[in-house]
Amino acid sequence: MSQQKTRNEIHWLTGQFRDRSNESKYRDYIEKSVRFESRFALIVVAVIFGMFGITDYNLLGLTRDYYLLLTMRIIVVSSCLILAFIIGRSGGYARNVWLHALPLWIVATGIVLIVPLRPESLSTQVTAIVVAIMAFYLLIPNLLTVAALASLYLSISFLSAAVAFAELSPVATVTIGLLIMVANIVGYTALLRIEFLQRKQFALLNEEREQNRHLEKEITHRKSLEERLRTAAESDALTGVDSRGHFMQRAEALLQRSRFEKAPFCLFMIDVDYFKRVNDTWGHTCGDQILSKIAEVCQHSLRPNDIIGRFGGEEFVVGLPNTNTSEAKAVADRLKDNVAALTLDGEMSELRLSVTIGIAVADTEDDDLDVLITRADNMLYVGKREGRNRVVI
DSSP states (O other): OHHHHHHTOBOTTTOSBSSHHHHHHHHHHHHHHHHHHHHHHHHHHHHHHHHHHHHHHHHHOSSHHHHHHHHHHHHHHHHHHHHHHHHHHHOOTTTOHHHHHHHHHHHHHHHHHHHHHOGGGHHHHHHHHHHHHHHHHHTSOOOHHHHHHHHHHHHHHHHHHHHHHSOOOHHHHHHHHHHHHHHHHHHHHHHHHHHHHHHHHHHHHHHHHHHHHHHHHHHHHHHHHHHHHHHHHHBOTTTOSBOHHHHHHHHHHHHHHHHHHTOOEEEEEEEETTHHHHHHHHOHHHHHHHHHHHHHHHHHHSOTTOEEEEEETTEEEEEEETOOHHHHHHHHHHHHHHHHTOOOOGGGTTOOOOEEEEEEEOOSTTOOHHHHHHHHHHHHHHHHHTTSSSEEO
């Protein structure tokens, strides 16, 4: 927070961010609007400056001074229009501060040159100077430092030209100087306030964006945690098949659908034969590896629409929608044979695995999931009593 506050500090004299990178980002941010506003302002200035050529003609007629003024006005107007076009295409404070400063200096020089050519109209020109100073600060978009330097140049040059060519008295010089000073102070203060407000708004916008990014990251992180929690709740941590609770939910939905569609539904109970002997001989770690391998074989042996879950210990349960008795028997036999063909590595290479499978078929609409599980479990124990490694319906 302290670092962010330092980055957003604004210089009390220039109205710019103290942090250069932040100031550069701000200038990039306003580049598009600066281009448009500068182009529009320069066109307005060019039109107004050119229109005063009519006043020159009324005062001077077709004299040498008039032609000099006309030439100067054409140069200033043309320069403003050319710069308006250039700034409209490639302007912006970030890289071309000088490009935005150039029109101010050209216009200021043009205004000052009017004094020696029309010294008798000094009172009118004083008003024009005040308007021009305010325009430098507030009409033509520019950095405060640029506007202040151009206005200072205009003020000093105009006052010097007025003393030299219009023969001002000391009192009139002081009066005009004070008027110009007030115009500069008002313009500087107004633009300084605008610069402060615009940069504060930019800083607040950046803070809001940063907070939104943090919020988005937090939301993404929470969604990831929720997904992990959901996966942990729905999947068995060891084998990766459905957890018992999640399987029961899915199987219940499939059973209900089968009833609605009047389609057959079967359920397997699978038990790994002599699994306790495996744990006692090779340890629970090897037993866990075997359960994972058997779960993988079972998944590969089932069809895409079948579901499998770990019921507990070394028992698995399978739901088979749209499956009649003969189809269920074929799937169970394939699964049993694939487990029997499973080979192990290392010290368990001689071990031959087998499973016993009990199958229950939903015969009536009254057969709920618990009834099917009980029936399949009973068939499973029948298979165990008959010697294991078999399928019993």
